[in-house]
Amino acid sequence: MQIPIINTSHHPLPEYQTAHAAGMDVRANLTSPITLKPLQRALVPTGLFLEIPVGYEMQVRPRSGLAYKHGIGLVNSPGTIDADYRGELKVLLVNLSDQEFVVQDGERIAQLVVARHETVQWQTVETLSETARGTGGYGSTGVH
Incomplete structure (x- = not known):
């Protein structure tokens, strides 16, 4: 799959770090470092502009190394870039x-995963089919 991209940063395009990785690492594009205090959040620019094909989304996910070593995550995980968005990632x-x-500028801050998605049409009904689980929700499948 090819995705049109504009790179206004001075960093390489997002790339897979291993042969079978699902996510591509994306880098911060900063003029000066951003200090995040505990529980603080920041919108970090990448300098990238994408054209995602219709029927797909680009998911923005945390990097496991940053999460484990430093407690850095994403507020909306995974974030979604829709096919009609043309602003900066x-x-x-x-x-x-x-x-x-x-x-720091150039730091790998997240990973990007391309995923196909469906567009649904709601079908209003009066009842739903029965299943063994039924209405059992949070934690119900572990209790017998």
């Missing part, structure tokens, strides 16, 4: 640790 980072974290 920005990543909404949050510091969930008890220590400050400094985001």
